[in-house]
Amino acid sequence: MSDSASAGWVCSVCGYVHRGAAPPEACPVCGAPASDFERQADTPKPPKPNPGQWRCLICSYIHAGGAPPEACPVCGASADDFGPLDDAKPEPPQTHAGALRFVIVGGGIAGLAAAEAIRGVCPDARITLIGKDPAPPYYRLNLTRYLAGEVGADHLPIHPDAWYSEQDIRLLLGEDVAGIDPAGHTIQWASGVSEPYDKLVLACGAHPFMPSIEGTALEGVTALRTRGDADRILDAIRPGAPWAVIGGGILGLETAGALARRGARVTVVENFGWLLPRQLDAFAARHLHAFVAEKGIEVLYQRQTAAFEGDGCVKAVRLADGSRLSAEGVVVAAGIRSNSHLARKAGLEVNQGIVVDARLTTSHPDIFAAGDAAEHHGIVYGLWEPARYQGQIAGLNAAGRPAEFGGLPRVNTLKVLGFGLFSVGTIAPADGSYLVLRDETEEGCRVFLFHDNTLAGAILAGDTRLSAELAKAVKTRRDCSALLRANPSAADAVAFFSEARN
Ligand SMILES: Cc1cc2nc3c(=O)[nH]c(=O)nc-3n(C[C@H](O)[C@H](O)[C@H](O)COP(=O)(O)OP(=O)(O)OC[C@H]3O[C@@H](n4cnc5c(N)ncnc54)[C@H](O)[C@@H]3O)c2cc1C
Structure with a gap:
């Protein structure tokens, strides 16, 4: 039984857990009223700090030592972005899952974290991790630093290639899963061949949202989601060339900063009245604007993009007010959409993402979802740390080790811009x-x-x-x-x- 003074109250809208004798007046995460809170049956104890280990707030890199490192060797974050690791130590491995077949669709951080969690508790499990990308799982969040020239390609992989065979994880790269049969417990390859699973984790991430604007098919109009996108931009960019970035959110600004570092003349086109409208109020955004302007990046506010113009290759961006920006390249950073089509086709419940409960179970009990593909209490996070954490929890549940995701506050930082x-x-x-x-x-x-x-x-x-x-x-x-x-x-x-x- 839980002590009533420290009972857990779960926000039924976003999963936020409040501790106290009564629920809060409103959820600090999503604003839902007290009536939307439900009392947790049994309040789990908070995890104990793990002295001597520090987790990077941005990329989850774990550093061992008496103090955090000066800079994160993975994403470059400063020592201030490290906090003491407070994950509970993994419990001893269970063996009851035996040689169950786990198939994980998606070789991003969520899929990898699921594979690691399963291997951690099921030494005998047969784990297959499938990625459409030709590269083994990499630090996607570092692509802007890669584009800026801050890190080389050797800094992108999360684990060395040999790690997967050492962990006995069957890694299939450049492979596209074409379908799922939940009743038959199989996935289908594009060739039509099926492969069986006992438990399936859908960690297929998200794709960039491309607004339906004339000219998106022109060469030079792109998004930044994969290593391939970054390499194409790097091939195209030349010092002094005009580039446009559509969207003044975190990804748009980071991309603008990276392009400016490469010598491009960058203009950001933002719909809203200030930068980072989802992360900053107008007061804080003024400071960011001044900094961005100092870097030579121009920002156009309250402007809508009407079309990309060119003859095969993009030459200009036409705005809704009729004005034109010349552009040799355009990066569209207008948000993401979950890759939920496999789940939808298979009849699983899908909203903005694949709908999951606190155990990250989909509407089928043997299928789990995590990361940018998943929607938990109406939220698709689109962030690295929630994707990693959800992957871990989905993996544990798939392996028969109950664990719950109670929601996470959104944490946002800028890396490339230097602000x-x-x-x-x-x-x-x-x-x-x-x-x-x-x-x-x-x-x-x-x-x-x-x-x-x-x-x-x-x-x-x-x-x-x-x-x-x-x-x-x-x-x-x-x-x-x-x-x-x-x-x-x-x-x-x-x-x-x-x-x-x-
Ligand atoms: C440039 C950039 C910078 C970012 N910076 C930050 C940041 O600073 N901080 C932060 O918190 N977040 C950042 N993010 C967001 C963060 O990277 C994502 O939230 C995170 O990578 C999501 O991980 P995921 O595993 O859910 O999905 P993904 O990383 O998208 O991985 C999913 C994988 O599944 C594969 N896949 C999809 N469908 C199939 C299929 N049918 N068959 C096989 N494979 C399939 C995809 O090819 C992909 O490789 C950034 C994102 C980008 C693009």
């Missing part, structure tokens, strides 16, 4: 019951949103040293009543959260 930016959780107050503290510093600004005596969200622009503590405070719903009692300023909030670092 320290971090945002987590809710960035816009849903109503007047939120306390918002903000101030400006020499380097940028800080915004804190409190609700129900906890930190619901935060933005750091410029100095991001507090990012790991803030992410943790949002994730664990740290009690901030001691701070909030004293009519605090943003500087007081910084001091309060800094204490946890020291």
Whole structure:
């Protein structure tokens, strides 16, 4: 039985778990009211910190040592982006799953994490990991750094090639799964041949959303999703050439920063009135705009793209107001769509993504889904860490080891642009019951949103040293009543959260 003072309350909309005697007035993640919270039957104990190990907040790289490294060797994040590893230690392997056949469709981080989790608890399992990409699983989130020339191709693979055979994981690359038969427990290859499974994990990721704009088929109009996309852009780019990026979200800005590093003259076309509208409020976005402009990147706000023009190759972008931008290349960064067609064709429940429950089970009990392909409580995260974590949980459940995904706060950072930016959780107050503290510093600004005596969200622009503590405070719903009692300023909030670092 759980202690009523620390009972768990699960938001039925987004999966957020609140601890306390009663549910919060509103969910700090999705804003759902108290009536949407359900009491957890049995509240799991929080994981114990694992001293001496540090996880990179951005790419999940784990560093062993007394302190975090100066910079993440994988994604370049600074020491401030590391937090103590607080995953529970894996329990001893189970053997009951024996030589069950696990098939994982999708060789991205979610698929790989599922394979690792299954192998961790089922030494005898027969694991097949299938990827459409010709390359073994790689750090997709590092493609912008690769494009910028910050890391070479040798930094992209997650594991060396030999790792897969050492782990006895059958890795099939450049292979496209064409269908699934849930009743028959088989997948189908394009050739029509079937392959049986006992448990299936769908980790097939997402594809870039291409708005239906005239001219998207022109050469030079592309998205950035795969290593192949990055290589094509690198082949095409030349110093001084005009390039356009459609979309001023994180991926669009990172891409713009990378293109500018390669010497292109970059214009970003953004529909909204400020940059990163999903991660920043207008106040914080002003600082980012100034920084971006200093880099020589032009941003056009509240503009819609009407067409890409050219004769075989793109030459210009026509905007809805009739104006034209000349462009030798265009990168469209207008969001992603889950790869859910396999699941849909197989009759599984699909909404924006493949619908999963807390155990990441789809509407078929032997099929699991994770990462950008999956929709949990209405959310398709489209982020690295949730994809990794979901993959792990899907793998554990597929292997018969119950584990639950309770939702994660969204953590966003910029890497390539060189501007320290971090945002987590809710960035816009849903109503007047939120306390918002903000101030400006020499380097940028800080915004804190409190609700129900906890930190619901935060933005750091410029100095991001507090990012790991803030992410943790949002994730664990740290009690901030001691701070909030004293009519605090943003500087007081910084001091309060800094204490946890020291
Ligand atoms: C350029 C870029 C930068 C990013 N930067 C960040 C960042 O800084 N921080 C962050 O949190 N997130 C970032 N992301 C998002 C993050 O990379 C994704 O959320 C994450 O990679 C999703 O992992 P996944 O395994 O679910 O899907 P994916 O990485 O898309 O992998 C799915 C794999 O499944 C394969 N597949 C699909 N269908 C089939 C099929 N039928 N048969 C076989 N294989 C199939 C695909 O080819 C793909 O290789 C970035 C993404 C991009 C593109």
